Amino acid sequence: MGKMRDKLKQYLKPGYYEKYDYHWGMTIDLDRCTGCEACVVACQAENNLPIVGEKRFKERREIKWLRVERYWEGEYPNIKLRFIPMLCQHCDQAPCETPCPVAATYHNQDGLNTQIYNRCIGTRTCAVYCPYEVRYFNWFTYKWDEPLEQQLNPDVTVREKGVMEKCTFCIQRIRQAKDHAKDDGRRRVRDGEVTPACVQSCPTKAMVFGDLNDPNSRVSKMYKNPRGYKVLEELNTLPKIVYLKKADSDV
Numbered sequence: 001m002g003k004m005r006d007k008l009k010q011y012l013k014p015g016y017y018e019k020y021d022y023h024w025g026m027t028i029d030l031d032r033c034t035g036c037e038a039c040v041v042a043c044q045a046e047n048n049l050p051i052v053g054e055k056r057f058k059e060r061r062e063i064k065w066l067r068v069e070r071y072w073e074g075e076y077p078n079i080k081l082r083f084i085p086m087l088c089q090h091c092d093q094a095p096c097e098t099p100c101p102v103a104a105t106y107h108n109q110d111g112l113n114t115q116i117y118n119r120c121i122g123t124r125t126c127a128v129y130c131p132y133e134v135r136y137f138n139w140f141t142y143k144w145d146e147p148l149e150q151q152l153n154p155d156v157t158v159r160e161k162g163v164m165e166k167c168t169f170c171i172q173r174i175r176q177a178k179d180h181a182k183d184d185g186r187r188r189v190r191d192g193e194v195t196p197a198c199v200q201s202c203p204t205k206a207m208v209f210g211d212l213n214d215p216n217s218r219v220s221k222m223y224k225n226p227r228g229y230k231v232l233e234e235l236n237t238l239p240k241i242v243y244l245k246k247a248d249s250d251v
């Protein structure tokens with residue numbers, strides 16, 4: 001336990017991730033988001049998420065690594081409709097990581113909150129501790145009817161019953177970009193070379209993804225936008241997604 005505590009303490013030191021090559025982060029501009037959910041569908045297709053069907057949906061067994069939450073601002077008749085895409089915040093002080101009895105969810109050296117499927121024993125403790133409610137449990141082993149199984153992404157594991165899952169920032173694409181950089185004899189991935197499925201599909205370019213260790217990356221510049229805020233920042237989870245509030249927002 002002492003060792004674990006010491007390990008956690010080093011994550012909290014300012015600049016801990018700067019010694020590593022990458023520190024992936026994202027910004028989502030709510031002024032650009034129209035709530036179209038193209039990002040949701042792209043995530044579903046890229047990461048082999050099952051369509052659970054109406055019955056299971058009503059039983060709250062839906063699996064979505066990215067959801068677009070809808071809420072209202074103001075009082076009728078001066079009421080405004082708002083959207084906020086919600087996905088794993090890849091917190092640098094992730095509350096989901098410490099309670100896992102088998103360390104199936106852990107922080108990798110790129111600052112990603114990762115999930116090891118074949119280590120997960122399905123206690124669902126991590127989901128209880130996640131304040132963003134972005135972890136999803138496989139209550140069943142889902143099947144894709146022929147010929148839909150042919151659309152499965154071969155770079156992504158198809159999860160089985162009893163396994164917890166969540167957004168990975170499309171880690172398979174990060175891996176691929178790193179391999180390309182290595183093949184080209186480059187030490188680092190270029191800014192914009194990694195594009196998660198949600199970022200790629202957004203028609204209004206509301207999402208920006210990149211390396212926070214690179215001060216010249218687009219995401220680093222967007223991070224400094226005065227409209228930026230982090231969801232539930234007061235919990236000190238150090239989320240890595242910065243939301244840019246709507247320009248006409250009162251809150």
Ligand code: SF4
Nearest residue numbers: 033034036037039202
């Ligand atoms: S695709 Fe872009 S505009 Fe559409 S819901 Fe997602 S973030 Fe918003």
